[in-house]
Amino acid sequence: MRVLTPHCLSEALDLLAGDATLTPVAGGTDLLVSWPHRPKDNLSLLDLSRLHAELAPMRMTDGHLELGALTTYWDVITYAPIAGEFPLLIDAARQVGAIQIQTRGTWAGNVANASPAADGVPVMIAYDAEVVLGSRRGRRTVPLCDYYTGYKQTRRAADELILAIRLPRQRRDVHWFHKVGARQAQAITKVGVAVVHGEAGWRVVANSVAPFVCRCRNMEAALESGLHPTGPEELRAIVVRDISPIDDLRSTADYRLNVLARLLYFAPFMPGPANA
Amino acid sequence: MSIGADIPRLDGAAKLLGTAAFVDDERIAGVLHGVTIRSPVARGRIRAIRFDPSIDWSQFTIVDHRDLPGPNQLRLIDVDMPVLAATEVRYKHEPIALIAHRSPRAVREALHAVHVDVDPLPPVFDPRTPLTPELIQYGADNVFKRIDIRKGDPAAVFASAAYVIEGEYVTGAQEHVYLETNGMLAFHADNRLVVRGSMQCPYYVLDALTHAFARPRDAFRVVQTPVGGGFGGKEDFPSLLAVHAALLAEKAGRPVKFVYDRQEDMAVTPKRHPARIRHRTAADRDGRLLAMEVSVLMDGGAYVTLSPVVLSRGTIHAAGPYRCEHIHIHGETRLTNSTPYGAFRGFGAPQTLFAIERHMDVIADRLGLDPAELRRRNLLKPGDTLATGQVFRDDTDLVALLDNALMHADYTKKKSEHAGFNAQHGYMRRGIGFACFQHGSGFTGAGETYLASEVWVEGLPDGRVEVQTAQTDMGQGTTTILAQIAADRLGVSTDAVCVAQPDTSRVPNSGPTVASRTAMVVGRLVEQACDDLAAQLGAFAAQGTASPGERIRDWHARRPGTTLRGRARYVKPDTIQWDEKHYRGDAYAGFAWAVHVAEVEVDLRTFATRVTDYVALQEIGRVVNPTLARGQVQGGVAQGIGWALYEKVALEDGAMKNAQMTNYIIPGCADLPPIRVFFDEQPSPYGPRGAKGIGELPIDGPAPAVINAVCRATRAVVREIPMTPEDLMELHSRQHGRH
Ligand SMILES: Cc1cc2nc3c(=O)[nH]c(=O)nc-3n(C[C@H](O)[C@H](O)[C@H](O)COP(=O)(O)OP(=O)(O)OC[C@H]3O[C@@H](n4cnc5c(N)ncnc54)[C@H](O)[C@@H]3O)c2cc1C
Numbered sequence A: 001m002r003v004l005t006p007h008c009l010s011e012a013l014d015l016l017a018g019d020a021t022l023t024p025v026a027g028g029t030d031l032l033v034s035w036p037h038r039p040k041d042n043l044s045l046l047d048l049s050r051l052h053a054e055l056a057p058m059r060m061t062d063g064h065l066e067l068g069a070l071t072t073y074w075d076v077i078t079y080a081p082i083a084g085e086f087p088l089l090i091d092a093a094r095q096v097g098a099i100q101i102q103t104r105g106t107w108a109g110n111v112a113n114a115s116p117a118a119d120g121v122p123v124m125i126a127y128d129a130e131v132v133l134g135s136r137r138g139r140r141t142v143p144l145c146d147y148y149t150g151y152k153q154t155r156r157a158a159d160e161l162i163l164a165i166r167l168p169r170q171r172r173d174v175h176w177f178h179k180v181g182a183r184q185a186q187a188i189t190k191v192g193v194a195v196v197h198g199e200a201g202w203r204v205v206a207n208s209v210a211p212f213v214c215r216c217r218n219m220e221a222a223l224e225s226g227l228h229p230t231g232p233e234e235l236r237a238i239v240v241r242d243i244s245p246i247d248d249l250r251s252t253a254d255y256r257l258n259v260l261a262r263l264l265y266f267a268p269f270m271p272g273p274a275n276a
Numbered sequence B: 001m002s003i004g005a006d007i008p009r010l011d012g013a014a015k016l017l018g019t020a021a022f023v024d025d026e027r028i029a030g031v032l033h034g035v036t037i038r039s040p041v042a043r044g045r046i047r048a049i050r051f052d053p054s055i056d057w058s059q060f061t062i063v064d065h066r067d068l069p070g071p072n073q074l075r076l077i078d079v080d081m082p083v084l085a086a087t088e089v090r091y092k093h094e095p096i097a098l099i100a101h102r103s104p105r106a107v108r109e110a111l112h113a114v115h116v117d118v119d120p121l122p123p124v125f126d127p128r129t130p131l132t133p134e135l136i137q138y139g140a141d142n143v144f145k146r147i148d149i150r151k152g153d154p155a156a157v158f159a160s161a162a163y164v165i166e167g168e169y170v171t172g173a174q175e176h177v178y179l180e181t182n183g184m185l186a187f188h189a190d191n192r193l194v195v196r197g198s199m200q201c202p203y204y205v206l207d208a209l210t211h212a213f214a215r216p217r218d219a220f221r222v223v224q225t226p227v228g229g230g231f232g233g234k235e236d237f238p239s240l241l242a243v244h245a246a247l248l249a250e251k252a253g254r255p256v257k258f259v260y261d262r263q264e265d266m267a268v269t270p271k272r273h274p275a276r277i278r279h280r281t282a283a284d285r286d287g288r289l290l291a292m293e294v295s296v297l298m299d300g301g302a303y304v305t306l307s308p309v310v311l312s313r314g315t316i317h318a319a320g321p322y323r324c325e326h327i328h329i330h331g332e333t334r335l336t337n338s339t340p341y342g343a344f345r346g347f348g349a350p351q352t353l354f355a356i357e358r359h360m361d362v363i364a365d366r367l368g369l370d371p372a373e374l375r376r377r378n379l380l381k382p383g384d385t386l387a388t389g390q391v392f393r394d395d396t397d398l399v400a401l402l403d404n405a406l407m408h409a410d411y412t413k414k415k416s417e418h419a420g421f422n423a424q425h426g427y428m429r430r431g432i433g434f435a436c437f438q439h440g441s442g443f444t445g446a447g448e449t450y451l452a453s454e455v456w457v458e459g460l461p462d463g464r465v466e467v468q469t470a471q472t473d474m475g476q477g478t479t480t481i482l483a484q485i486a487a488d489r490l491g492v493s494t495d496a497v498c499v500a501q502p503d504t505s506r507v508p509n510s511g512p513t514v515a516s517r518t519a520m521v522v523g524r525l526v527e528q529a530c531d532d533l534a535a536q537l538g539a540f541a542a543q544g545t546a547s548p549g550e551r552i553r554d555w556h557a558r559r560p561g562t563t564l565r566g567r568a569r570y571v572k573p574d575t576i577q578w579d580e581k582h583y584r585g586d587a588y589a590g591f592a593w594a595v596h597v598a599e600v601e602v603d604l605r606t607f608a609t610r611v612t613d614y615v616a617l618q619e620i621g622r623v624v625n626p627t628l629a630r631g632q633v634q635g636g637v638a639q640g641i642g643w644a645l646y647e648k649v650a651l652e653d654g655a656m657k658n659a660q661m662t663n664y665i666i667p668g669c670a671d672l673p674p675i676r677v678f679f680d681e682q683p684s685p686y687g688p689r690g691a692k693g694i695g696e697l698p699i700d701g702p703a704p705a706v707i708n709a710v711c712r713a714t715r716a717v718v719r720e721i722p723m724t725p726e727d728l729m730e731l732h733s734r735q736h737g738r739h
Helices: A009-018 A049-055 A073-077 A080-085 A087-094 A099-104 A107-113 A120-126 A217-224 A232-239 A253-266 B012-017 B104-111 B154-160 B202-213 B237-252 B262-268 B307-316 B349-367 B371-378 B398-409 B411-424 B447-451 B478-490 B518-540 B548-558 B626-646 B702-714 B725-736
Strands: A002-004 A023-025 A044-047 A058-060 A064-068 A130-135 A138-143 A148-150 A161-168 A172-180 A191-198 A201-207 B032-038 B044-051 B061-063 B095-101 B114-120 B143-151 B163-171 B183-189 B192-197 B220-224 B256-259 B275-283 B289-301 B326-335 B428-441 B454-459 B465-468 B497-499 B564-569 B590-603 B608-619 B675-680
Touching: A009 A044, A009 A049, A009 A130, A009 A161, A064 A080, A073 A087, A073 A099, A080 A087, A087 A120, A087 A172, A087 A191, A107 A120, A107 A161, A120 A172, A120 A191, A120 A201, A172 A253, A191 A253, A201 A217, A217 A232, A232 A253, A253 B725, B032 B104, B032 B114, B032 B237, B032 B262, B044 B095, B061 B237, B095 B104, B095 B114, B095 B237, B143 B307, B154 B275, B154 B289, B154 B326, B163 B349, B183 B237, B192 B202, B192 B237, B202 B220, B202 B237, B237 B256, B275 B349, B289 B307, B289 B349, B307 B326, B307 B349, B349 B371, B349 B428, B349 B702, B371 B398, B371 B428, B398 B411, B398 B428, B398 B590, B398 B608, B398 B675, B411 B428, B411 B702, B428 B518, B428 B702, B454 B518, B454 B548, B465 B478, B465 B518, B478 B497, B478 B518, B518 B548, B518 B564, B548 B564, B590 B702, B608 B626, B608 B702, B608 B725, B626 B675, B626 B702, B702 B725
Parallel strands: A002 A044, A023 A044, B032 B256, B192 B220, B289 B326, B465 B497, B608 B675
Antiparallel strands: A058 A064, A064 A161, A130 A138, A130 A161, A172 A191, A191 A201, B032 B095, B044 B114, B061 B095, B143 B326, B163 B275, B183 B192, B183 B256, B275 B289, B428 B590, B454 B465, B454 B564, B590 B608
16 A cells, blocks of 8 residues: 655645546545455555645635535534535534544545435535536536436546535525434435525435435426425325435335435425425 | 442443453464454355465464364354364354464455355255255254243133234344454463453353363363453353364464454354244233233254253243233244354343233233233232242332333323324324333253352452452443442442452352343352351451451461452252243242333334333342443343344345444434433342342343334334334335325
8 A cells, every 4th residue: 555645736636647546535534444354455545634725725705615625524514604505514514424524524525435325415416516626637617416427436537636616605595404314323324315495496416316416306397396295105206207226235225215205295395285 | 338339330440541451452472363264155065175375374373173172062052063164064154264373464365365165055044944854954853942831721711712812023133232342362371271352251161162172171261351342242152262262372382362353243243033923812801811822933043052041031031021820832943044143131031022012012902901001900919920830929019110110201191292292293203102021130940050150259368358250240340249249248348349350260160141140149149158258257266346357367367378268159049949841930039120111203204213211110129239230221221222223134145244333223322312210129039138130131121112102103013123214114104005
């Protein structure tokens, strides 16, 4: 195993440009899982810990909330301006692992790791987040909702780093997130959903129900058109077209689909008898 | 008076400060690290073990069945289990060979360079599988043990009863998840093979070593290192690991250490026996139980281990704390090609008590009675007999115990509040449920007589006393309570008492640390050994007012170099009679009794159940140390809630597939309710100052109490645990015809 520790961003990008096999490491909370069982002989880590000055800052500009790549969940929980405009970031952050993980794990790591169960991703997609990627070749932004192309597949090129995640500021009147894990803390999501309504319309984003975190566009369209469900089955028939849940060690496809439909049906923003 | 006092744990400071050295903390020069080559399949004939020539195997110590000096048998109740499989494997991950090397990394990597070729044979995974000759692997029919308990003539009663209620209840396996995984260290010292490690029963380990090495007891020394949790998981299994470590150490001529990582520990060690229990009950119009037929089927896994005694305790507890004159309980434990099931806190009783306590609620519903009223009409009263004919002589008023528990839980008020809440809420459902149960203290039947436990209390030259037993402290507080019992009996402060580390070279065999026996059985022996010590001091000189410490110092001053030792050995009280052949008589010298009440909230969006309040009221005789006793109850309740709602062992080829803490879910603090603990104290004639056992009782009640509450909340009829949200969703959709 090799560990390279660049001291500034341009050094990091040089290293990445020269060796496409480098694996960036931020909080390490994904990379170090099952560490003793992993083959490490051919592993080369690019340690980002010295890039704090360039990658950590979190700022609210006129147009955006920008989370530098080393921003942790805990940073977000304790950054007061976020609570009013992006409350779901805090909701999600508080439900990631437990405090130890929240203080080490980064939002960018959550995005880059590309787990279908990632809890930071649905709330960010619901806020129309964009991923800022950088390499020797330059910078580009990719909407987070288009960032994934398959299970653990992303649009990031091997020489690129995630530099930041940007969330547009907007007027929004619905912010709702629900994580279903097998217990209250330290749980991998079995099914989760974030819903936001604002100037840009409805966003419904679910995790652990498809090979990657995805927008439920049929459900969004139904909400736009003012649906008025009379039972969870009605929503199930819509959302089933948005997702492709599976049976695994943690849950069943049936459970994931049903619970997603039931969560939406009973959610406070949903018109219909459940909230009559 | 030190009994009844909240003496802080004697081992507490060392554990808080991190100075307690667990086996993996022991540093020993030149130690080799051992790992295990295991079967890749559930059943088959071993054709070859191939060692990849890319590795220089001369650097490794390698042991297989041919290296055993004695019989290739692990001595437990039976000797059917090999130490290392020779020709046939009976479960996936069964140990076949052992390798050791100086570098833990090298030995782990070497493991991938060993290939075991096995010709598969047809396995059995469900104990109900109809047998064909090629499936038979034990006796004539794969049955490890059969038990029948009979009282009266149930068949005659069923014909004329007003009600006959039937039900089948299923309980799953459970993993112990002790914090410290299994670990063992073996080396030669002073012409003996020394084994140090994490264990509950040093003398079981010693027996296993003497058998497999065919050497006398004094060829070995077994020492218990501090144990980070056991729950039964370190009752039978450490015997196997100790023999493995000793074989490698013997062959290498160097110290050898085994420490399992969490994944290996979960995948290969025993779990709670899964069980399937059928009830058929006759009741009259007033809800009085007239007759019971109970059949208990346990999955024993691939070898006998402790299955016969688990079945025994399970069947004896199967009729619950109720009066019933006509009972037939039939129990069987059968072989499957699963990882052998073994001891787990409760030892068969949680399974059968789940069944009877769920069934009582089902009966109450059939009869249109409140479940509390049904219990009041049937709970044992003095003079009644249990299933084995044992007369209920305790002063415990079980109806009062029930009513007090319900009062603490505000049962009646909660019931009506829940009815109102459930009628108006869109998706939350609340319910309250409870369970009444008992747990026998000490070994079953004649077990204590066979054990003939011995305890010593030694007066030291500095005036202190040392309690010498084989009782292990695995975090439950044994050391502390034994010191309290001795201090109380001798009239000294607990500071003047120390407790010996269990070490077979210097403590007597006071039996294993299992079966809720330490406080009651061993505690009583400590009292008797103290009396013997006092008698020796008294005979030596009646010094009037001199303190015991002064008298002990004085005794030594006059006889330098000699040992002052009080002794006691278990003698069966005449009042206890047991007929092993017919399963009649006094199954236990004493029972502890309890009523647990659980309140739950079920979210019908996610089908998740949250336990929101919990009352645990128990009668355990005299409480030796209230804080430790409360800890036992709260821990047992947490573990029981885990078994009921969270902990599902997913099996693949009979072995645990979700062998990781990410995927085997134990509840965390945020999932647990306030656990409100209350004691009722009715001193028992058999325990020290009237104490009875408490270690296992608290895990018997949570599953039925919680599931009864879930059934009240949702009107689902749950018959199987663990009941995950996925299971409840299935049940709900079946009962309501849609999602
Ligand atoms: C006990 C425990 C509990 C957990 N609970 C949760 C949970 O509840 N919900 C949840 O979603 N996750 C959970 N996780 C997973 C993990 O904590 C999160 O995904 C976290 O956000 C990862 O961030 P990190 O900085 O630690 O990533 P790292 O482990 O450092 O990296 C993860 C991946 O991202 C890549 N990466 C990191 N930074 C960059 C970058 N700037 N540019 C490009 N690639 C990058 C790495 O190469 C690696 O592939 C848990 C993990 C543990 C150990």
